[in-house]
Amino acid sequence: MARNLITALIFLAVSLSWNFQLRAAGENTLDDIREKIHSLNELAGMEAKNENFMTSMQLSQTALDLSQKYGILDEAAAANENLADNYLGFKNQAEAVRFYQEAVRLNEKLNNNDAALRLHKKISALLLQNGNYQRSIEHLNAYQNLKDSIDKQKQKEQIAGMEAQFAKEISDTENRLTAVQDQKQKTNEILLITAVALLVLVVIALIIAVQKHLQVKKYFLRLNEQKDRMFSLISHGLRGPIGSVKGIFDLIVEQDMDDPKELKSILNESREVVDSSFNLLENLLNWSKSQTGNLTVNPQKISVGSLVKENLMLFTSSIKHKNFTIENHVSDEHYAYADMEMINIVIRNILSNSVKFTRTAGKISLYSQIAKDRLLLTVSDTGVGMTRDMIDEIMEDDPVAIGYNEANYEKDRGIGLKICKDFLQKNNGKLSIESSPNQGSRFFIYLPLSA
Structure with a gap:
């Protein structure tokens, strides 16, 4: 309870x-x-x-x-x-x-x-x-039917699972085969690309070798041409002056010259011929050194005005003989940073060019100024001038392109000015030329102010 x-x-x-x-x-x-x-x-x-x-x-x-x-x-x-x-x-x-x-x-x-x-x-x-046997059997049958249905469902699920697993294995196998085939294809492609690359490299190497061979061959051909041109310059440049000197000496020996003035005139003419020949030989020597790399550049602070004065003194006799007017406006306070010997040769060659190719009673003018970070030395004359082709030949980098002409006032001009251009480039400078036939020439020499 x-x-x-x-x-x-x-x-x-x-x-x-x-x-x-x-x-x-x-x-x-x-x-x-x-x-x-x-x-x-x-x-x-x-x-x-x-x-x-x-x-x-x-x-x-x-x-x-x-x-x-x-x-x-x-x-x-x-x-x-x-x-x-x-x-x-x-x-x-x-x-x-x-x-x-x-x-x-x-x-x-x-x-x-x-x-x-x-x-x-x-x-x-x-x-x-x-x-109640009948109803008992009904529930027993229901139990069995449900159990069979469950078993069938489980079997279906198992079969479906096995089929899915089998399909997955087939798919995995196919994927592996595809991956193997892809890898094989990639390997073949890599091998093909490698083979093509090697072939291209071989072809390039052959082309480079052939080009180098042609360049070397061309270089030696040009050296040979340069040698021939140099011998031609020497033979043409010296044959005439030596012949002239020989003729003068023959004239002195064969004729009895009692007049001192006439003899002095002949000797002065001989000296000019000898000076011209000497300048030609000196330029050829400098040009040869420049082309063979035997020149050493020793830059230093130099007085351009002093170099101009020294070189003008070298041409005093020719200037008086040809009755030139010289205007020297180069400042003694203008300095450049370059190899003194090379710049001395540049100034001497350009003055020699102006003296040689300027007619009697002509004028040569020299100026200096500071242009930005450079010293500009200008030499102008009233000489015979040059054509555009002559200037292009001088300014060309080809060392073989050395002009020579037997006509009046044209001997050894090309090699002298080429040496000027080459020496200025070696000193981080520059040469520029303005000229026209019968209108004179202007030479612009650019030099660095410092290292």
């Missing part, structure tokens, strides 16, 4: 608690409600095991009502099974079977096949105990 009273009080407290909580269901999520109904079913199961069937039944009924209200079928199935267990406790097998069948229906609807099989077997056993 006391035990039943305690059970009733527990049920009342639980029911009141759950009813109070579920009144606020609108504030709870469906998962919260499911959890609370599940707790009711768990509590009902525990009470049934303790044979408190009345309390368990009331808890199960509450869980069933709530499950149906909120459409929670799995908890409704559990509540029906708990109610069936309670009716069995009360020896009411008919009601127990009814609730078991409802639990089976819900589990089958939920595809909860394990629970449905267990309940079919349980119902079949109950019906067999009551002598």
Whole structure:
């Protein structure tokens, strides 16, 4: 009696608690409600095991009502099974079977096949105990059919899994074969590219070798041409002056010259011829050194004005003889940074060119100025001038292109001015020429102010 009273009080407290909580269901999520109904079913199961069937039944009924209200079928199935267990406790097998069948229906609807099989077997056993063999067999058949269906489904799933695995293995094998083929193709492509690259390199190497051979051949041909041109210059440049000197000496020897003035005039003419020949030989020597790389550049601070004065003194006799007007406006305060010997040769060659190719009573002017970061020395004359072709030949970098002409005032001009251009370039300087036939010439010498 006391035990039943305690059970009733527990049920009342639980029911009141759950009813109070579920009144606020609108504030709870469906998962919260499911959890609370599940707790009711768990509590009902525990009470049934303790044979408190009345309390368990009331808890199960509450869980069933709530499950149906909120459409929670799995908890409704559990509540029906708990109610069936309670009716069995009360020896009411008919009601127990009814609730078991409802639990089976819900589990089958939920595809909860394990629970449905267990309940079919349980119902079949109950019906067999009551002598209801036909219905017992029906549930046994339902059990077997469901079991067969489950087994078939499992077999299908296994077969599908095996087919999927087989298909995956086939796909993996095909992928591996494709990868091997791709790798083989890439390897073949790499080998082909390597072979083509090697072939191209061989062809390029052959082309370079042939080009170098042709360049070397061309270089030696040009050296030979340069040698021939040099011998030609020497033979042409010296044959005339030596012949003239020989003729003068023959004239002196063969004729009795008592007039000192006439003899002096002949000797002066001979000296000019000798000076011209000497300048030609000196230029050829300097040009040869420049082309063979035997010249060393020793730059230093030099006075351009002093070099101009020294070289003008060398041509004093020729200047007086040809009655030239010399205008020297080169400042003694203008300095350049270059090899003094080379610049001395440059100034001497350009002055020699102006003296030689300027007619009697002509004028030679010299100026110096600072142009940006360079010293500009300008030498102008009123001589015979030069054509554009002659200037281009002088300024050409080809060392073989050395001009020579037997006509008046044209001897050794090309080689002297080429030496000037070459020496200035070696000293980071520059030569520029402006000239026209019969209009005189202007030579612009650019020299660096510092290293």
